[in-house]
Amino acid sequence: MEYIEISSSLLFGGYNWRVLDIHNNTALIITEEIIDQRPYHDAYEDITWADCALRKYLNGEFYDKFTEADKSRIITVVNKNPDNQWYGSKGGADTKDSIFLLSLEEVCTYFGDSRSKLYNRGKNQRYWFERKDENNSKRLAKLLGKEWCWWWWLRSPGRVNIKAVYIFGTDGNIGIQGNNILKGNISDGKCTGGVRPALWLKLEL
Template identity: 80%
Template sequence: MEDIKIDSSLSFGGYNWRVLDIQNNRALIITEDIIEQRAYHDAYKDITWADCALRKYLNGEFYDKFSATDKSRIIPVINRNPDNQWYGSKGGADTQDSVFLLSIEEVVCKYFGDSSSKLHNRGKNQRYWFERKDENNSKRKSKFEGYGWWWWLRSPGRVSVKAVYIHGDGNIGIQGNNILKGNISDGECKGGVRPSLWLKL
């Protein structure tokens, strides 16, 4: 077994992953890069992570690509889905996931530096964090096919037809992008997908 520690990288199931946390002989990992682009949901309607098409895909078609041996190392977990801290939109029911997207709390407060003060102290004129430099933005950047791109979180945006995302420059899009069409200003481009899972070590 390779030397696995927090912030190290490892290869699993044909992807390269970054280790975010280690607890009791299991590691929380996220793909190093955005592995594909997909809509958060397949219809423009109020939705939460529990019922969205992207969750169904990650725990179905994507999960089924892993070998039986790899699947035996993936640990299903219960994920909490809090409401949006700035807008109060509903996060929905707790979910049991084998593969999942990170929540805004996980990305902002725990695994990519601690920017929790910005999450809990919204500026008077803020809709996004893009208006304020955050020292942890560089840790959240990711690439798709070599280019910087934005990626989805599972948390709800300002309303339930939007989901929070990480901008290409690492800023937090807490207002969210359109769950079906992504960032419409980019010509209806789909958001990046960085799956996470708990792996048995």
């Protein structure tokens, strides 16, 4: 059996992945780097993860890039998609995914435990999850082939359903209010957000 542990790295399908969790000879993994830049959806409309264009791409065109041998190790799972805890925007239906983005809850669990801050909103907190969260730096990721970090999408809804939650690129804050699903952060002149695919992988025996 290949030896891996939580927080270690492994090579799979031509990408380097970080191990976030291990359970019953399977591992939850996420790409170490941001491997692409894409909008969350292809139209400016209310949307949830279940129906967004990025989910369709990850479970279609992106998934099909893997070899048949690699596909046999990717486990299809049912993902829960909770409502946004601060704003109540709808997370949508449960989804059956081979490839997915992490949820707000998952990123608060697997990059250090920040769940208490998620469920106990400070009275002056409006836009950012927690600027002084000790786990912020653990969420930073570089855009593939670049020397600088970039922001990346989560699958959770933002303040409204024309936004999706994201990880801020300079310090790893969680943007719980969300960025525009079609054009990202319009105010800074930059367009689409980063993509860090995640999946459950069957470990080799």
